[in-house]
Amino acid sequence: PNYAFVFDQNGTCIFHPEAEKNGKNIFDFTSLNPSDTLITNKSGFNETVALSEYLQLDVIRFVKPLKLEGINWYVCINFPKMIADENVNKVKQHASAIYLITTFILVFIFYLFNRANRKEYLEKEALVADKNNLLLENEKVHKENALIQLQQLKEQINPHFLFNTLNSLYMLIDVDAPKAKKFTLNLSKIYRYLIDPPQENIVPLSDELSFIEQYIFLQMTRFNQELQFSIEIEDDSGLIKNIPYLSLQICIENVIKHNLATIASPLKSRIIVKKDAVFIINNLQKKTSTEQSNNFGLKYLQSIYNYYSKKDFKTFEENGEFICILPLIE
Structure with missing residues (x-):
């Protein structure tokens, strides 16, 4: 008991x-x-x-x-x-x-x-380690996909772009020799930028802006008064942040590719630098028929932003304008 x-x-x-x-x-x-x-x-x-x-x-x-x-x-x-x-x-x-x-x-x-x-x-602990390994593998796959898409993008840009720019240069030589020299200098800088991509596929925004200014100069030489471009810096702090490599060029090329541009109705594009994002805005003047696109550029950008866990990359139409928002990466 x-x-x-x-x-x-x-x-x-x-x-x-x-x-x-x-x-x-x-x-x-x-x-x-x-x-x-x-x-x-x-x-x-x-x-x-x-x-x-x-x-x-x-x-x-x-x-x-x-x-x-x-x-x-x-x-x-x-x-x-x-x-x-x-x-x-x-x-x-x-x-x-x-x-x-x-x-x-x-x-x-x-x-x-x-x-x-x-x-x-x-x-x-073992489960956490396995999960971390899977996340690392997933990031590695995203990065490899981005590199493949970047290479495809460069292969797509180079022949088409080189043909058009050389044709413009040929016509400039006899008409405006000083401008032809400046054109050639900008072209060489562009190709130097294209053949040396960064390892992480991101660059400081200030570098990308310098590149796009050279690219825009070549496009303005080709299209003269049909195109209007402006770069607006609303917040200087955004300049030291990063952006996907070639992102501005991809957006500007899409603007030119999918819209009509004439002297009577010029195609107007604005690049606006804010604190945490870059806005690319253009007036909509859609072509009735456009070249078939495989969207390599946008897929590449989406892949980079996924890799860096950025969810606010977007494109949309609003009030007769096409707007692309490129988030900046710390």
Whole structure:
């Protein structure tokens, strides 16, 4: 009929022979009081006589601190009083043995608990490592796709662009020799920029603006008064941030490719630099028929922005204008 239960310093029952009492407050369903946990004698435990809520008879209760690492618990060992009266010393001897056995069992339970927690922690660490590896692989795939699309884009730009610019240069040589020299200089700078792409596929906005100014000069030479371009800096802080390589050229080329441009109705394009994005805006003068496009340029830009986790790259039409928003990358 002897039994024991364990509770913490707040009275919450950790272990009781009646499982339904686990988790409840022992001060509510037993005769124990918080003062019973104050050990003031040299024996190291308190001894009281009380009516057992479990056996429904008088028992001698021994309450003793059960201190584990970082935890203050108490063990309460109960003996029927009729047995205790026969041999109190023997009972006390048994109480010490039960205390030691209970302590050993609890330490063993803690060992198993900590071992299970350690195993779970290691499994979670392994899952996190696998997830990180998958994210790295995903980023690597995005980057490789961007490089492939960039190469396809360059292969698409170079022959077409070179043919048109050389044809314009040929016509300029006899008409305006000084302008032809400037044209040739800008053309060489453009190709130097094209043959040396950055490893991460992003460049400072200031570099991309210098390149697009040279590109626009060549286009203005070809189309004369049919095109109008402007670059507006609304926030200087945007100039030190990054932008996808060739992004401005891709946008301007699309503007020229898909819209009509005449002297009577020129095609107007604005490049506006803001704090966190560049806006490219042009008036809509759609061609009735355009060359078939495989959208390499836009796919390349989307791939770069995906790689850098930028979600606000967008193109849309509004109030007779076509607007492209290129987010800046820190």
